[in-house]
Amino acid sequence: MACPANHPKLNKTVRVAVTGAAGNIGYALLFRLASGAVFGPNTPVQLQLLERDNEQSKAALQGVCMELFDCAFPLLTKVVTTSDPRVAFDGANAAFLIGSMPRGAGMDRSDLLLANGPIFQEQGRALDEAADRNVKVLVVGNPCNTNAYIAYHHAPNLDPKCFSAMMRLDANRAVAQLAEKTQKPVCSIQGVRVWGNHSNSMYPDITAATIAGTAATELVDEAWYNDYFLPTVATRGGAIIKARGKSSAASAASAAIDHMRDWWNGSDGRVVTMAVPSDGSYGIPEGIVCGMPVICTGNGNYEIVKDIEFTAAGRARLDKTVAELVKESETVAPLIAE
Ligand SMILES: NC(=O)c1ccc[n+]([C@@H]2O[C@H](COP(=O)([O-])OP(=O)(O)OC[C@H]3O[C@@H](n4cnc5c(N)ncnc54)[C@H](O)[C@@H]3O)[C@@H](O)[C@H]2O)c1
Numbered sequence: 001m002a003c004p005a006n007h008p009k010l011n012k013t014v015r016v017a018v019t020g021a022a023g024n025i026g027y028a029l030l031f032r033l034a035s036g037a038v039f040g041p042n043t044p045v046q047l048q049l050l051e052r053d054n055e056q057s058k059a060a061l062q063g064v065c066m067e068l069f070d071c072a073f074p075l076l077t078k079v080v081t082t083s084d085p086r087v088a089f090d091g092a093n094a095a096f097l098i099g100s101m102p103r104g105a106g107m108d109r110s111d112l113l114l115a116n117g118p119i120f121q122e123q124g125r126a127l128d129e130a131a132d133r134n135v136k137v138l139v140v141g142n143p144c145n146t147n148a149y150i151a152y153h154h155a156p157n158l159d160p161k162c163f164s165a166m167m168r169l170d171a172n173r174a175v176a177q178l179a180e181k182t183q184k185p186v187c188s189i190q191g192v193r194v195w196g197n198h199s200n201s202m203y204p205d206i207t208a209a210t211i212a213g214t215a216a217t218e219l220v221d222e223a224w225y226n227d228y229f230l231p232t233v234a235t236r237g238g239a240i241i242k243a244r245g246k247s248s249a250a251s252a253a254s255a256a257i258d259h260m261r262d263w264w265n266g267s268d269g270r271v272v273t274m275a276v277p278s279d280g281s282y283g284i285p286e287g288i289v290c291g292m293p294v295i296c297t298g299n300g301n302y303e304i305v306k307d308i309e310f311t312a313a314g315r316a317r318l319d320k321t322v323a324e325l326v327k328e329s330e331t332v333a334p335l336i337a338e
């Protein structure tokens with residue numbers, strides 16, 4: 001890679017905040033951010049890393065920083081470490097909100113609502129105060145949809161469209177299952193969308209998906225879709241926790257890279273899944289942070305794909321997962337009101 005200092009067409013440095021930077025996902029994410037995987041080979045990156053204010057977390061973060069330093073990344077201009085969200089989000093152009101408690105075996109993600117919710121209250125306020133006005137905030141910490149909902153409610157001076165939650169991992173899991181089943185390359189699969197909540201109720205929808213130009217519904221049968229694909233994608237997070245003893249980290253970081261890269265740069269007309277504040281489309285209550293098909297149009301903008309027709313079964317699945325999101329929003333109402 002050419003030395004950025006000598007690069008004639010270098011873009012402005014992007015300030016990237018990452019919370020929970022010393023955690024498992026943070027460890028799989030930071031090195032890819034610093035190598036240019038999201039913002040490109042011509043964009044220097046300043047990392048602003050937030051960790052908890054205790055000796056163990058600070059020491060772990062220091063170790064991660066030593067490794068970042070040892071990589072001698074040409075694009076990495078500076079690394080800031082802090083336990084103060086306002087410092088972490090100062091002038092941030094992009095923010096990955098990861099720091100929070102993961103679930104363990106036998107738990108649902110919603111069991112984390114009240115434990116993790118206050119983190120996103122505080123961080124929403126800090127983003128409101130300190131971040132760039134066009135910041136792109138990706139909430140990864142679970143339950144991510146409702147945590148994003150909490151965060152943007154505490155950032156009244158930022159557009160709610162600055163906030164999204166991560167369902168790209170679910171979409172990637174769906175694509176991987178289809179590729180395996182049909183023995184076609186991942187890159188030949190388009191139009192998979194995952195609706196609703198990043199929970200077991202999500203609706204991975206292949207009705208508009210194509211595989212090498214053929215409708216996916218012609219290549220896989222309904223029984224496989226209903227009895228294998230749907231439950232496998234929806235419960236994959238739990239299966240990984242059972243196998244690894246810890247929640248997904250490398251695949252989560254990879255999905256976070258995919259999500260932010262497309263949001264920042266545009267998705268070249270491709271439909272991608274992001275959980276975003278609903279604009280009321282499809283009867284999804286306005287403001288709920290819901291997994292939806294979007295097209296990222298560049299410069300950090302996106303448009304929700306409109307005029308999709310649902311099968312009766314698809315509509316029922318969407319209604320179920322949206323009802324769960326509405327219930328979560330009611331559970332966190334006190335955190336919104338504070
Ligand atoms: N949306 C998704 O698809 C998806 C996928 C995987 C994991 N997750 C979620 O991501 C979160 C992080 O997972 P992980 O495996 O990295 O967990 P981890 O326990 O390995 O790391 C979390 C890190 O966050 C830090 N932290 C906790 N509270 C913090 C706070 N208030 N401020 C700053 N840092 C804080 C911890 O010290 C720790 O280093 C979990 O909630 C997990 O459920 C989401």
Ligand SMILES: O=C(O)C[C@H](O)C(=O)O
Nearest residue numbers: 103109142237238247248
């Ligand atoms: O399942 C979890 O709790 C972690 C993450 O949300 C995942 O889907 O892997």
